[in-house]
Amino acid sequence: MHILVLGAGVVGITSAWYLRQAGHTVSVVDRQSLPAMETSFANGGQISVSHAGPWATPQAPLIGLRGMGKSSAPVRFSPTANHRQWRWMAAFLRECTPGRVRANTDILSRLAVSSHAELQMLRRALQLDYEHSESGILHVFSSKREFERAQARARTLQVHGIRMETCDVARCIEIEPALATSRRQIVGGLHAPNDETGDACGFTRALATACADAGVTFHFDTTVDSLDIHNSTVRGVAVRDERGVRGLLRADQVVCAMGTHTRRLVEQHGPRPALYPIKGYSISFPAGPKAPNVSVTDEEHRIVMSRLGGTMRVAGMAELGGQTITIEPERVRLLTDLAQSLCPDAGDFSKAEPWAGLRPCTPGNVPLIGRSRTKGLWYNTGHGSLGWTLACGSARLLVDLFDKGSSDIAFPWLTGKRH
Ligand SMILES: Cc1cc2nc3c(=O)[nH]c(=O)nc-3n(C[C@H](O)[C@H](O)[C@H](O)COP(=O)(O)OP(=O)(O)OC[C@H]3O[C@@H](n4cnc5c(N)ncnc54)[C@H](O)[C@@H]3O)c2cc1C
Numbered sequence: 001m002h003i004l005v006l007g008a009g010v011v012g013i014t015s016a017w018y019l020r021q022a023g024h025t026v027s028v029v030d031r032q033s034l035p036a037m038e039t040s041f042a043n044g045g046q047i048s049v050s051h052a053g054p055w056a057t058p059q060a061p062l063i064g065l066r067g068m069g070k071s072s073a074p075v076r077f078s079p080t081a082n083h084r085q086w087r088w089m090a091a092f093l094r095e096c097t098p099g100r101v102r103a104n105t106d107i108l109s110r111l112a113v114s115s116h117a118e119l120q121m122l123r124r125a126l127q128l129d130y131e132h133s134e135s136g137i138l139h140v141f142s143s144k145r146e147f148e149r150a151q152a153r154a155r156t157l158q159v160h161g162i163r164m165e166t167c168d169v170a171r172c173i174e175i176e177p178a179l180a181t182s183r184r185q186i187v188g189g190l191h192a193p194n195d196e197t198g199d200a201c202g203f204t205r206a207l208a209t210a211c212a213d214a215g216v217t218f219h220f221d222t223t224v225d226s227l228d229i230h231n232s233t234v235r236g237v238a239v240r241d242e243r244g245v246r247g248l249l250r251a252d253q254v255v256c257a258m259g260t261h262t263r264r265l266v267e268q269h270g271p272r273p274a275l276y277p278i279k280g281y282s283i284s285f286p287a288g289p290k291a292p293n294v295s296v297t298d299e300e301h302r303i304v305m306s307r308l309g310g311t312m313r314v315a316g317m318a319e320l321g322g323q324t325i326t327i328e329p330e331r332v333r334l335l336t337d338l339a340q341s342l343c344p345d346a347g348d349f350s351k352a353e354p355w356a357g358l359r360p361c362t363p364g365n366v367p368l369i370g371r372s373r374t375k376g377l378w379y380n381t382g383h384g385s386l387g388w389t390l391a392c393g394s395a396r397l398l399v400d401l402f403d404k405g406s407s408d409i410a411f412p413w414l415t416g417k418r419h
Contacts, residue, residue: 050192078321115393370414
């Protein structure tokens with residue numbers, strides 16, 4: 001069977017790899033000239049199994065209201081007249097009840113655990129080099145209330161085998177000495193020793209090379225304009241190259257892994273997947289001799305710091321309403337200031353290179369994986385803030401569904417009834 005994967009981000013490339021390994025003929029199409037040029041390019045680098053929870057929580061509406069229109073708020077909500085935004089927000093609010101949070105955390109944790117195991121197997125089997133580190137993630141807190149809430153959440157993760165050590169301030173500094181010079185008031189931390197970090201872009205490109213060696217065909221600089229549908233069945237996609245020359249790419253099945261852009265493509269044909277972009281920023285700069293080795297998450301300001309070889313990556317900010325990847329200097333300054341006050345000796349902040357990306361978010365953070373309502377069209381998208389963490393498991397799940405119609409990964413996959 002010939003399968004066309006739309007999108008060469010971390011989700012599209014892992015999908016292509018697992019589909020090819022299952023014996024399918026696979027082609028990948030992307031509008032960029034290399035893999036991982038969009039949201040998978042410079043994310044926070046965390047394989048955060050310990051943090052595989054939804055953003056929709058009982059506290060989220062208040063956090064959103066506090067940041068409404070404020071440029072100094074790490075989480076910012078800018079209301080627009082766009083009906084899609086309001087529909088998505090209404091669905092997000094429905095996911096904020098304690099019952100939905102428990103259900104979504106459970107689903108995401110299971111997928112994250114299996115995804116982590118898949119990533120480790122792939123790394124070993126293919127000797128992939130992507131500046132990975134197995135030093136864990138240390139979540140630090142400035143509010144006692146938030147710290148207590150997080151400890152309760154950590155206890156619920158134990159059923160999935162996710163280990164978290166509760167740490168006082170001295171233990172936090174023992175785990176990551178770079179925090180000793182922090183100008184931030186830290187009340188405690190949670191250390192997830194089994195979590196990892198790594199460069200998602202490096203991983204995606206290394207795996208794309210392995211895909212090409214295994215016989216996957218790539219069409220870069222090729223924009224997908226629409227689906228080619230005949231008798232209610234997808235037969236391929238209408239594309240355009242960088243010179244504007246139009247053509248058709250045919251396939252037996254199509255997997256949509258275009259991140260947030262998936263919605264625009266499939267909406268033309270009826271389905272309305274609940275996907276909305278949440279914009280984030282990162283900065284990358286040379287790591288200093290006292291840079292942290294353990295990845296640190298500042299839970300109050302929702303920023304993450306990961307050392308990727310000789311580079312420090314700091315990522316954060318969440319903007320609902322930011323549809324473009326325009327870089328606002330004010331937001332970059334805020335991210336830099338927050339990072340500098342948390343870890344002043346992390347490296348040469350003056351050389352920070354800014355980047356912005358759009359997280360493809362579903363209201364409850366649970367990605368859309370499986371069959372769409374349109375025959376021949378599959379989804380693997382909507383991984384929001386966790387695409388790097390969940391990519392390998394999502395791809396395994398997709399291939400299980402393709403070949404067996406079910407999977408041993410307990411996940412509410414799509415069965416073609418909705419979306
Ligand atoms: C600031 C920030 C920090 C983050 N930190 C983390 C983290 O620490 N850990 C984690 O797990 N996740 C993190 N994430 C989330 C993660 O980066 C995303 O979930 C993931 O990259 C999404 O991958 P993707 O393949 O679905 O999308 P993308 O990487 O965006 O890939 C989609 C591909 O589709 C292509 N495309 C789009 N439209 C078209 C078209 N019309 N025709 C052809 N091609 C098209 C694009 O060129 C692109 O290559 C972070 C995200 C952000 C923004």
